[in-house]
Amino acid sequence: MSTTKKITVTALAAALGVTTLAACGGESKDSSTSDGASKPKTVTLVSHDSFAASPSVLKAFTKETGYTVKVLKSGDAGAALNKEILTKGSPQGDVFFGVDNTLLSRALDNGLFTPYEAKGLSQVTDEVQLDKDKHRVTPVDTGDICVNYDKKYFADKKLAPPQSFDDLAKPAYKNLLVTENVATSSPGLGFLLGSVGKYGEDGWQDYWKKLKENGVKVVDGWEQAYNEEFSGSAGGKKAKADRPLVVSYASSPPAEVLFSEPQPAEAPTGVATGTCFRQTEFAGLLKGAKNEAGGKALLDFLVSKKFQEDMPLNMFVNPVVKGAKLPEVFTKFGAVADKPETVAPDTIAKNREQWVRSWSSLVLK
Amino acid sequence: MAGPVVFFAVFFAYPVVAIVGRGLEIDGVWQFGRIGEVLSRPDILRVLWFTTWQALASTVLTLLIALPGAYVFARFDFPAKRLLRAVVTVPFVLPTVVVGTAFLALLGRGGLLDELWGVRLDTTVWAILLAHVFFNYAVVVRTVGGLWSQLDPRQEEAARVLGAGRFAAWRRVTLPALGPAVAAAALMVFLFTFTSFGVVQILGGPTFSTVEVEIYRQTAQLLDLSTAAVLTLVQFAAVGAVLAVHAWTVRRRETALKLVDPAQTARRPRGAGQWALLGGVLATILLLVLAPLGVLVERSLDGPGGYGFDYYRALTALDASGGTFLVPPIDAVWNSLRYALVATVIALAVGGLAAAALTRKAGRLLRGFDALLMLPLGVSAVTVGFGFLITLDKPPLDLRASWILVPLAQALVGVPFVVRMMLPVLRAVDGRLREAAAVLGASPLRVWREVDLPLVRRALLIAAGFAFAISLGEFGATVFIARPDNPTLPVAVARLLGRPGELNYGQAMALSTILMVVCAVALLVLERIRTDRSSGEF
Numbered sequence: 040m041s042t043t044k045k046i047t048v049t050a051l052a053a054a055l056g057v058t059t060l061a062a063c064g065g066e067s068k069d070s071s072t073s074d075g076a077s078k079p080k081t082v083t084l085v086s087h088d089s090f091a092a093s094p095s096v097l098k099a100f101t102k103e104t105g106y107t108v109k110v111l112k113s114g115d116a117g118a119a120l121n122k123e124i125l126t127k128g129s130p131q132g133d134v135f136f137g138v139d140n141t142l143l144s145r146a147l148d149n150g151l152f153t154p155y156e157a158k159g160l161s162q163v164t165d166e167v168q169l170d171k172d173k174h175r176v177t178p179v180d181t182g183d184i185c186v187n188y189d190k191k192y193f194a195d196k197k198l199a200p201p202q203s204f205d206d207l208a209k210p211a212y213k214n215l216l217v218t219e220n221v222a223t224s225s226p227g228l229g230f231l232l233g234s235v236g237k238y239g240e241d242g243w244q245d246y247w248k249k250l251k252e253n254g255v256k257v258v259d260g261w262e263q264a265y266n267e268e269f270s271g272s273a274g275g276k277k278a279k280a281d282r283p284l285v286v287s288y289a290s291s292p293p294a295e296v297l298f299s300e301p302q303p304a305e306a307p308t309g310v311a312t313g314t315c316f317r318q319t320e321f322a323g324l325l326k327g328a329k330n331e332a333g334g335k336a337l338l339d340f341l342v343s344k345k346f347q348e349d350m351p352l353n354m355f356v357n358p359v360v361k362g363a364k365l366p367e368v369f370t371k372f373g374a375v376a377d378k379p380e381t382v383a384p385d386t387i388a389k390n391r392e393q394w395v396r397s398w399s400s401l402v403l404k
Numbered sequence: 405m406a407g408p409v410v411f412f413a414v415f416f417a418y419p420v421v422a423i424v425g426r427g428l429e430i431d432g433v434w435q436f437g438r439i440g441e442v443l444s445r446p447d448i449l450r451v452l453w454f455t456t457w458q459a460l461a462s463t464v465l466t467l468l469i470a471l472p473g474a475y476v477f478a479r480f481d482f483p484a485k486r487l488l489r490a491v492v493t494v495p496f497v498l499p500t501v502v503v504g505t506a507f508l509a510l511l512g513r514g515g516l517l518d519e520l521w522g523v524r525l526d527t528t529v530w531a532i533l534l535a536h537v538f539f540n541y542a543v544v545v546r547t548v549g550g551l552w553s554q555l556d557p558r559q560e561e562a563a564r565v566l567g568a569g570r571f572a573a574w575r576r577v578t579l580p581a582l583g584p585a586v587a588a589a590a591l592m593v594f595l596f597t598f599t600s601f602g603v604v605q606i607l608g609g610p611t612f613s614t615v616e617v618e619i620y621r622q623t624a625q626l627l628d629l630s631t632a633a634v635l636t637l638v639q640f641a642a643v644g645a646v647l648a649v650h651a652w653t654v655r656r657r658e659t660a661l662k663l664v665d666p667a668q669t670a671r672r673p674r675g676a677g678q679w680a681l682l683g684g685v686l687a688t689i690l691l692l693v694l695a696p697l698g699v700l701v702e703r704s705l706d707g708p709g710g711y712g713f714d715y716y717r718a719l720t721a722l723d724a725s726g727g728t729f730l731v732p733p734i735d736a737v738w739n740s741l742r743y744a745l746v747a748t749v750i751a752l753a754v755g756g757l758a759a760a761a762l763t764r765k766a767g768r769l770l771r772g773f774d775a776l777l778m779l780p781l782g783v784s785a786v787t788v789g790f791g792f793l794i795t796l797d798k799p800p801l802d803l804r805a806s807w808i809l810v811p812l813a814q815a816l817v818g819v820p821f822v823v824r825m826m827l828p829v830l831r832a833v834d835g836r837l838r839e840a841a842a843v844l845g846a847s848p849l850r851v852w853r854e855v856d857l858p859l860v861r862r863a864l865l866i867a868a869g870f871a872f873a874i875s876l877g878e879f880g881a882t883v884f885i886a887r888p889d890n891p892t893l894p895v896a897v898a899r900l901l902g903r904p905g906e907l908n909y910g911q912a913m914a915l916s917t918i919l920m921v922v923c924a925v926a927l928l929v930l931e932r933i934r935t936d937r938s939s940g941e942f
Contacts, residue, residue, distance in 0.1 A: 046466055088899065089902070092432075092934060114624065115624075117624060118624035118625070121623070121624055121625070122790070122793055123626045124627060125793055125794055126793055126794060126797060127805075128798050129741075130796070131804050133555065145627070155413050209900075212870075220610040221608070222621060223605070223608070223621065223625070224627070257609070257610050258609055258610070259605050259606065259609060260605070260606075260897075261612055261902070262901045263504070263508075263606060265904060266901060267505065267508050267512070267910055272904060272909070273905065273906030273907075273909045273910070274505075274909040277909075278508065278509060278512070279704055287904070288904075291904040294902050294903060294904040294905045294908075295905050295906070296905075297905060298903070298904070298905025298907035298908050299708065299906045300707075300708045300714065300718075300905065300906075300907060302706070334911055349931065355903075355904075358522045363488070374758060392626070399610075
């Protein structure tokens with residue numbers, strides 16, 4: 040037992056920050072120095088789990104500025120933001136990436152961010168600059184939540200795939216659509232907001248009643264909807280899925296192509312371009328950041344062409360900087376929504392709870 | 405004693421109290437009225453009711469299905485017994501995301517049942533219950549079977565000689581001896597299913613929700629901390645009640661038992677009845693445990709060009725775009741093993757000390773401490789994770805971005821297991837042996853080493869296996885604690901499943917298979933660690 044006792048003491052000591060169990064090789068790279076004796080060399084980016092960037096691009100940033108980027112992943116988009124709100128004032132990092140237009144008001148109302156106008160903001164398209172006067176957040180990317188369809192199914196049935204919100208409620212497409220629970224899934228919520236944008240705050244409920252009568256299936260999360268229920272995806276084919284329509288992203292078809300061996304000449308899935316809701320993701324400098332200068336440099340970098348052109352194949356989102364080139368896979372297999380729906384962030388903030396609740400009692404009961 | 409208390413105070417009580425306080429204390433005033441408010445909402449009541457009855461049903465079902473298994477593993481020798489014992493523990497470490505997939509493949513549309521009998525159980529309560537049995541089968545087999553294999557069969561034989569019927573002998577001799585272990589297993593299964601999260605989310609669809617799911621929604625999604633705090637308190641109360649019942653039933657049962665070496669008690673089955681029992685148990689394992697696991701393996705091999713190892717090869721290469729993981733997914737295996745090792749060491753140290761303290765003394769205070777140790781099993785991971793976030797943020801305890809936080813959180817769940825595994829055995833050690841050793845001049849430490857340790861070594865190994873397995877498959881804490889990018893296996897699997905495309909899906913299945921193999925191998929290695937001293941001399 041004596042050894043065990045020793046180990047406990049060590050473990051507790053380690054836990055108490057007195058020493059570290061270096062032997063176990065945790066990646067405890069030196070974070071910023073706290074005594075301010077020298078300029079901190081690390082800038083910490085807190086984000087949701089979907090953040091991804093090519094190592095070469097992050098290295099280029101280090102070369103340019105001298106800061107190393109440390110990425111902390113903090114759960115899904117909602118959870119990551121809420122953690123920042125909880126730890127307001129003593130943040131876990133310097134920059135937060137991943138607050139989208141459906142959550143923007145919550146972040147701004149809680150005063151999470153220090154205003155900063157990123158260099159190169161003039162190159163960012165106007166319609167995504169939702170905080171233009173104060174610059175508390177910087178737009179970084181956009182993504183469209185749209186219904187995807189299984190091309191093979193509709194070709195076999197000699198049926199034209201649906202193109203619009205209206206189409207989805209038509210008898211021809213009965214029992215074909217699977218969507219996600221709006222309370223637990225961000226594409227699910229996006230699709231609901233898309234219908235709010237399309238039919239207005241008074242009309243969306245009627246639309247969902249029609250969808251329900253038309254046999255829409257609801258599952259909890261995107262993974263399950265896409266990999267288990269949707270017949271167009273690789274997982275769905277194996278699971279003998281029987282729903283050829285799913286709520287996913289406009290960038291899902293390019294991903295289907297990119298992650299196949301060998302790559303097919305045509306994407307197995309298509310996008311119903313009249314069913315889209317546009318999500319914009321923002322980043323901001325956290326109040327109380329230990330390394331403000333580094334944080335500012337990182338924000339500049341997020342809207343630089345280098346980072347913007349690297350994003351699509353890593354996060355499957357679209358750049359917001361004018362003239363940033365899209366990879367071929369995107370231009371060839373992706374779809375551009377003709378007129379994506381949007382809803383103003385403060386309208387979303389005011390009504391979200393109530394919409395989710397009425398949606399739940401309308402669709403799930 | 406002090407070690408475990410400090411550990412729990414710092415890493416459990418303090419964070420949980422802080423987050424609950426944040427929810428209920430508004431402007432310095434405690435809003436206890438919120439409790440009544442929340443509890444009068446019909447939707448919340450529905451969630452509470454569902455949570456309770458599904459946990460009870462899952463526990464009963466698990467015991468019914470797994471107790472024969474415990475007997476067979478304890479008393480019979482058959483080929484590949486060790487391998488099977490390791491395999492039935494594998495479900496325990498699988499991330500729920502993966503288990504959901506496997507069960508949908510079996511119970512859902514086009515699944516086995518559908519093909520055979522046209523039965524579809526997905527999005528019904530049955531799917532949830534069966535998945536819970538799948539997860540917890542090993543808990544019963546290992547906890548009860550571990551003790552059962554050390555009970556001296558001669559006691560039962562003596563009763564038979566004295567004229568008791570087979571059943572009466574079992575009921576009068578073996579069952580009372582097993583009581584504490586069965587109760588402990590039932591308690592753990594109940595706590596696990598009561599706080600079930602992923603299984604309910606995936607298999608239940610949006611129609612079923614447990615308190616745990618609701619706490620997650622209120623905290624992580626809606627930031628309604630006061631509702632979350634009330635639900636946490638409700639969970640506390642429920643778990644506390646269950647623990648009280650458990651303590652009350654077990655206290656009058658624990659007696660010193662005569663323990664023998666498990667190798668002596670197992671023998672080849674004899675007679676048609678015993679063979680049938682063995683066959684039945686093996687068939688159950690095949691259907692309930694191996695079939696879902698088999699589905700995953702099959703899908704991981706079912707590559708684009710027919711069956712092969714394409715997906716496994718893809719795992720070792722960096723992503724085509726170099727993006728999702730800054731490391732090849734296979735590195736996740738090493739991350740997982742590292743975390744699991746540290747978590748196991750912490751859990752064994754804290755749990756072992758606590759169990760030793762609990763056997764030495766008795767008293768109200770200690771019983772309270774015993775119950776306290778079980779609480780982490782019944783408290784939502786979200787609550788603890790968010791509690792960490794708002795409490796461990798100042799030096800010397802600024803651990804928020806430290807890797808040690810992950811194994812610490814996992815050890816919290818592991819400790820109750822270690823305690824529950826070791827206590828029945830430790831308490832069963834005849835105190836007179838210790839006294840004799842002490843009289844003969846052994847120091848307390850030496851008494852522990854010479855008397856207790858040989859007897860509890862097996863329990864200790866089983867407990868270590870569980871702690872290791874828990875850490876390997878643990879997903880909650882690793883998700884709630886923001887961490888630098890060194891994903892564990894379950895995290896990597898979830899991430900792969902979260903992206904479209906065949907290769908990602910296939911790699912997720914391949915990685916799940918690797919997780920299963922790693923777990924099975926680790927458990928087998930633990931099974932192998934045997935003492936060279938035989939403990940048969942008592």
